[in-house]
Amino acid sequence: MPVITVNWWQGNDREARRELVAGITDVVTRVSGCPDDAVTVIVRDVDPDHWGKGGRLVDESTLPRSLR
Amino acid sequence: MPVITVNWWQGNDREARRELVAGITDVVTRVSGCPDDAVTVIVRDVDPDHWGKGGRLVDESTLPRSLR
Amino acid sequence: MPVITVNWWQGNDREARRELVAGITDVVTRVSGCPDDAVTVIVRDVDPDHWGKGGRLVDESTLPRSLR
Amino acid sequence: MPVITVNWWQGNDREARRELVAGITDVVTRVSGCPDDAVTVIVRDVDPDHWGKGGRLVDESTLPRSLR
Amino acid sequence: MPVITVNWWQGNDREARRELVAGITDVVTRVSGCPDDAVTVIVRDVDPDHWGKGGRLVDESTLPRSLR
Amino acid sequence: MPVITVNWWQGNDREARRELVAGITDVVTRVSGCPDDAVTVIVRDVDPDHWGKGGRLVDESTLPRSLR
Numbered sequence: 001m002p003v004i005t006v007n008w009w010q011g012n013d014r015e016a017r018r019e020l021v022a023g024i025t026d027v028v029t030r031v032s033g034c035p036d037d038a039v040t041v042i043v044r045d046v047d048p049d050h051w052g053k054g055g056r057l058v059d060e061s062t063l064p065r066s067l068r
Numbered sequence: 069m070p071v072i073t074v075n076w077w078q079g080n081d082r083e084a085r086r087e088l089v090a091g092i093t094d095v096v097t098r099v100s101g102c103p104d105d106a107v108t109v110i111v112r113d114v115d116p117d118h119w120g121k122g123g124r125l126v127d128e129s130t131l132p133r134s135l136r
Numbered sequence: 137m138p139v140i141t142v143n144w145w146q147g148n149d150r151e152a153r154r155e156l157v158a159g160i161t162d163v164v165t166r167v168s169g170c171p172d173d174a175v176t177v178i179v180r181d182v183d184p185d186h187w188g189k190g191g192r193l194v195d196e197s198t199l200p201r202s203l204r
Numbered sequence: 205m206p207v208i209t210v211n212w213w214q215g216n217d218r219e220a221r222r223e224l225v226a227g228i229t230d231v232v233t234r235v236s237g238c239p240d241d242a243v244t245v246i247v248r249d250v251d252p253d254h255w256g257k258g259g260r261l262v263d264e265s266t267l268p269r270s271l272r
Numbered sequence: 273m274p275v276i277t278v279n280w281w282q283g284n285d286r287e288a289r290r291e292l293v294a295g296i297t298d299v300v301t302r303v304s305g306c307p308d309d310a311v312t313v314i315v316r317d318v319d320p321d322h323w324g325k326g327g328r329l330v331d332e333s334t335l336p337r338s339l340r
Numbered sequence: 341m342p343v344i345t346v347n348w349w350q351g352n353d354r355e356a357r358r359e360l361v362a363g364i365t366d367v368v369t370r371v372s373g374c375p376d377d378a379v380t381v382i383v384r385d386v387d388p389d390h391w392g393k394g395g396r397l398v399d400e401s402t403l404p405r406s407l408r
Contacts, residue, residue: 001349001391001398001408003275003312004364007110008342008372014253014261020371021256024344027363031356032348037271037406040275040312041256042211049082051341052089052109057082058341066377067105067203068341069187069194069204070144071343071380072160075246076168077137088167092140095159099152100144105202108343108380117218119137120225120245125218126137134173135241135339136137139207139244143382150321150329157324173339176207176244177324178279185354188361188381193354203377205323205330205340206280208296212304213273220303227299228276235292236280241338255273262273270309271407272273286389286397293392309407313392314347 002028003040009058010045017043070096071108077126078113085111138164139176145194146181153179206232207244213262214249221247274300275312281330282317289315342368343380349398350385357383 004024012020025039048059053068061068072092080088093107116127121136129136140160148156161175184195189204197204208228216224229243252263257272265272276296284292297311320331325340333340344364352360365379388399393408401408 001312001347001393003314003347005345006342006368007344008368012372016371017254017256018261018264020367021261022259023367023371024364025256025259027360027367028346028348031360031363032352035406037258037267038408039257039259040273042250042275043254043256045254046110050085050111050113052085052093052107052111053341054105054107055090055093057086057089060086063105066375068378069189069380070142071382072143073141074164075137075139076164080168084167088163091163091167092160095156095163096142096144099156099159100148103202106204108341110343114246118221118247118249120221120229120247121137121243122241123226123229123243125222125225128222131241134171136174137244139246153322153324154329154332157329158327161324161327173326173335175324175326176205178207178318179322179324181322182382186357186383186385188357188365188383189379190377191362191365191379193358193361196358199377205325206278208279209277210300211273211275212300216304224299224303227303228296231292231295231299232278232280235288235295236284239338242340257273270307272310289390289392290397290400293397294395297392297395309394309403311393311395314386315390315392317390 001038002032002034004028005042005044007044007046010047069106070100070102072096073110073112075112075114078115137174138168138170140164141178141180143180143182146183205242206236206238208232209246209248211248211250214251273310274304274306276300277314277316279316279318282319341378342372342374344368345382345384347384347386350387
C-alpha cells in the first residue's frame with residue numbers, strides 16, 4: 001500500500017520507467033508519510049491504436065497533443 | 069474526463085476498435101453532456117486463456133456463450 | 137465478458153446510469169457480436185476533488201471544459 | 205458479477221492460471237453465495253521491468269521477496 | 273506483488289471481507305509460490321444501481337442470478 | 341493521456357490530494373515529455389477494512405508498516 005497504476009503510451013524505455021517509478025514513489029511517500037517499500041507502481045504501455053480520445057483512435061486523431 | 073476502460077477478448081481488429089471508441093464516446097457525451105474531446109477510452113485485448121468464468125479458463129469452458 | 141468500467145464525475149443520477157449502461161451495451165454487442173447478457177458495465181462516480189487534470193484538482197482547475 | 209482482477213508477474217503457465225481461476229472462484233462463491241457461473245477472473249501478467257516497488261523496478265530491486 | 277482487486281456488490285460485511293482476503297491470499301500464494309506478506313487484496317463494494325448487466329442496471333434486471 | 345490511478349488509504353485531505361496530483365503530474369510530464377494538461381490522476385481512498393495484506397484486513401494486521 002499504496003498501489004499506483006500508470007497507463008501511458010508505448011515507446012517509453014527502461015530508463016523512463018525507472019525514473020517514473022522513482023519519481024512517483026518519492027511523491028507518494030512525501031505526501032502520505034508511508035515508507036518507500038510500501039509503494040507499488042504498475043506501468044502499462046498502451047498501443048495508440050488501443051487508446052481513444054475525442055471519439056477516434058489516437059493514432060488517427062487530429063487533436064492537438066494536449067487534448068489527447 | 070470521463071475515462072472508460074474496455075476489457076474484451078483478443079481478435080477484434082482496428083476497424084472494430086474504431087467503431088467501439090466512436091460509439092462509446094457518442095453514448096457518454098450524450099448522457100453526461102461533456103464534449104467529445106474530454107472522453108478517453110482504453111481498450112484491453114484479453115487472451116481467453118487469461119480470462120476465467122465459472123471457475124474455468126474461458127477457452128476450456130463448456131458454458132453457453134451468454135454466460136461467459 | 138466484456139467488462140467495461142466507466143469513471144466519470146459525481147452528479148449523474150439513476151436515469152443517466154440507465155442510459156449509459158443501455159447505450160454502451162448496445163455499442164459493444166454490435167461491434168463484438170456477443171450477446172447482451174454477456175456485457176458487464178461498472179460505473180464509478182468520482183468526486184471532482186479526487187480527480188486531477190493539468191496538475192490540479194479539477195474543482196480548482198482553470199482549464200476549459202474539453203481539457204479536463 | 206463479481207469481477208476479480210489479478211496482477212501478478214509473468215512466468216505463470218496455463219496450469220497455474222487454471223488453478224488460480226478455480227481457487228479464486230471457489231473462495232468468492234463460498235463467501236458471497238453467488239453461483240460459479242457469475243464469477244469473472246481476469247489475469248494480467250506484468251513484466252517485472254514494468255513493476256515498481258520501493259522506488260525501483262522489481263528486477264533491479266534489492267528488497268527481500270516478501271517486500272516486493 | 274501480486275495485487276488482486278475484487279469488485280462485488282455492497283452488503284458483504286467485515287467477516288465476509290476477512291474470509292475473502294484470507295481465502296484469496298491462500299490461493300495466490302499456493303499457485304504462485306510467493307509469501308503471504310507479498311499479496312495485496314483491494315475490495316470494492318459496488319452499488320447494484322452502478323452495475324449494469326444485459327443492458328440494464330442490475331437492481332432492475334430480470335436476468336436469472338447466474339447471468340448477472 | 342496518460343491516466344494514473346492512485347489507491348491509498350482514507351484519511352488524506354484535500355491538501356494532500358492537491359500535492360499528490362501536482363507531484364505526480366510533474367514526474368509524468370518530465371519523464372514522458374507530454375504537456376501538463378494531458379495528465380489525468382484519479383485518487384481512490386480505500387478503507388483499511390477493505391484492504392488485505394498478508395491474508396488479513398489491514399486494520400487487523402500485525403505486519404510492520406513497510407509490509408502493509
